[in-house]
Amino acid sequence: MAGTATMLYAHPQAHPRRDACLDWLQMITGACLVIFMWCHMLLVSSVLVGPALMDAIAWFFEATYLVQAGGPVIFVCFLAHFILAARKIPFTAGDQEIAWTHARMLRHRDTWLWMVQMVTAMFILVMGAIHMWVVLNDLPITAERSAARVASGGWLWFYFILLPLAELHVSVGAYRIGVKWGFISRQNRPKAKRIELCMFVVFMVIGVGTLLVFNHMATVLSAGRGV
Amino acid sequence: MGRNIHFEIFRYNPQDTASIPRMQTYFLEETINMTLFIALTRLREEQDPSLVFDFCCRAGICGSCAMVINGRPGLACQTQIKNMPGHISLHPLPVFKIIGDLSVDTGVWFREMYRKTESWIHTRAEVDPTLEEARMDNAVAEEIYELERCIECGCCIAACGTANLRPDFMGAAALNRIARFMIDPRDERSEREYFDIIGTDFGIFGCMGLLACEDVCPKQLPLQDQLGFLRRKMGFAALRQIFKTSRPA
Numbered sequence: 343m344a345g346t347a348t349m350l351y352a353h354p355q356a357h358p359r360r361d362a363c364l365d366w367l368q369m370i371t372g373a374c375l376v377i378f379m380w381c382h383m384l385l386v387s388s389v390l391v392g393p394a395l396m397d398a399i400a401w402f403f404e405a406t407y408l409v410q411a412g413g414p415v416i417f418v419c420f421l422a423h424f425i426l427a428a429r430k431i432p433f434t435a436g437d438q439e440i441a442w443t444h445a446r447m448l449r450h451r452d453t454w455l456w457m458v459q460m461v462t463a464m465f466i467l468v469m470g471a472i473h474m475w476v477v478l479n480d481l482p483i484t485a486e487r488s489a490a491r492v493a494s495g496g497w498l499w500f501y502f503i504l505l506p507l508a509e510l511h512v513s514v515g516a517y518r519i520g521v522k523w524g525f526i527s528r529q530n531r532p533k534a535k536r537i538e539l540c541m542f543v544v545f546m547v548i549g550v551g552t553l554l555v556f557n558h559m560a561t562v563l564s565a566g567r568g569v
Numbered sequence: 570m571g572r573n574i575h576f577e578i579f580r581y582n583p584q585d586t587a588s589i590p591r592m593q594t595y596f597l598e599e600t601i602n603m604t605l606f607i608a609l610t611r612l613r614e615e616q617d618p619s620l621v622f623d624f625c626c627r628a629g630i631c632g633s634c635a636m637v638i639n640g641r642p643g644l645a646c647q648t649q650i651k652n653m654p655g656h657i658s659l660h661p662l663p664v665f666k667i668i669g670d671l672s673v674d675t676g677v678w679f680r681e682m683y684r685k686t687e688s689w690i691h692t693r694a695e696v697d698p699t700l701e702e703a704r705m706d707n708a709v710a711e712e713i714y715e716l717e718r719c720i721e722c723g724c725c726i727a728a729c730g731t732a733n734l735r736p737d738f739m740g741a742a743a744l745n746r747i748a749r750f751m752i753d754p755r756d757e758r759s760e761r762e763y764f765d766i767i768g769t770d771f772g773i774f775g776c777m778g779l780l781a782c783e784d785v786c787p788k789q790l791p792l793q794d795q796l797g798f799l800r801r802k803m804g805f806a807a808l809r810q811i812f813k814t815s816r817p818a
Contacts, residue, residue, distance in 0.1 A: 524797020
């Protein structure tokens with residue numbers, strides 16, 4: 343408000359509840375994506391138990407058309423969440439400078455975590471879209487196909503980059519929803535921070551394990567075929 | 570023999586066209602029970618009478634000596650030098666208008682905040698000054714007092730990512746003020762009237778939940794809990810309004 347505080351601000355709004363509605367939608371799309379990501383992790387990490395289990399779960403989702411219908415819905419949700427959250431992202435060079443200077447000055451964990459959300463969002467927008475396009479164009483989902491993709495070209499590295507970015511964004515995002523809507527209070531915030539960190543570590547371990555199993559599976563399968 | 574503390578202090582006089590913002594170095598020997606306020610006073614008295622900073626109560630009550638201390642907004646009078654490293658950098662609070670060096674004008678900002686939040690009891694009740702004041706439930710009075718403890722130092726605003734990016738974001742001090750009137754049974758403002766003040770991105774929906782306000786508040790006001798409370802309350806108020814207006818008359 344430096345220098346302008348004596349001015350009267352008028353913010354005419356076509357719809358007085360616009361910002362409230364957009365905030366609700368940002369939270370709801372975010373929460374849906376968090377829940378989706380946890381379910382997604384359950385599906386792909388089921389390969390750690392055995393490829394047959396993953397195939398069975400994938401078959402269930404496809405037989406019930408949850409993939410065919412849900413895939414595009416998640417994609418829309420993903421784009422909508424980006425647009426809604428982008429209302430708060432400083433996009434201009436000047437605003438970027440303010441945000442980074444502020445974060446460096448304050449050395450405050452939750453402020454830095456917001457910078458993490460902002461940066462990971464940009465990568466996830468591109469890489470997540472690529473991932474969804476590739477998977478939804480190669481249905482049905484099976485352990486064998488997933489293994490073949492992970493092991494081909496540079497896909498293993500692609501996923502080794504996307505995985506931590508997505509897991510960071512998801513765990514920080516879940517924590518942020520809790521803080522903003524008051525589920526996380528002053529009293530339970532230290533505990534919530536620990537849960538956030540644990541969630542990230544656990545999902546990273548499962549995620550890396552899953553990628554390595556896929557990669558190993560592909561090697562075994564191609565050796566079995568004598569390729 | 571105390572440590573020789575290395576101070577790096579932001580210097581700038583906006584009224585002097587020749588003045589260029591810069592960091593100036595000072596050294597001062599630490600003494601027992603030295604606060605940053607005492608150190609600054611000594612620097613001004615013994616080394617540089619041109620050094621500008623605000624102070625008044627030197628006891629964490631007036632909120633005048635708020636500044637950025639090693640990157641964090643805080644009160645100079647509450648900062649014990651013995652808890653600080655040997656190198657201390659000082660900047661004025663961002664967001665507010667600079668008066669000179671470490672001094673900023675929080676007064677104009679807070680005056681504007683009173684105007685925006687209409688920071689007074691809205692009531693149609695006639696008050697008879699000859700009668701004893703109406704009694705209030707003790708628990709409610711305590712709850713109001715807890716939020717009323719704000720000393721308007723401006724630390725929460727300076728630490729807020731949103732306030733730094735959006736000059737007209739209301740910030741935790743204003744939102745806390747609204748929460749204070751919401752729980753006051755004497756204030757007759759309706760949910761709709763409160764919504765009109767803070768139900769936008771300049772109010773509660775602009776808050777990104779970074780919680781720097783909560784973490785720097787020198788009075789440890791429960792800002793996080795107030796922000797969560799207001800977002801839920803205003804979020805549901807919006808839904809109620811939507812369903813009300815969409816119902817056929």
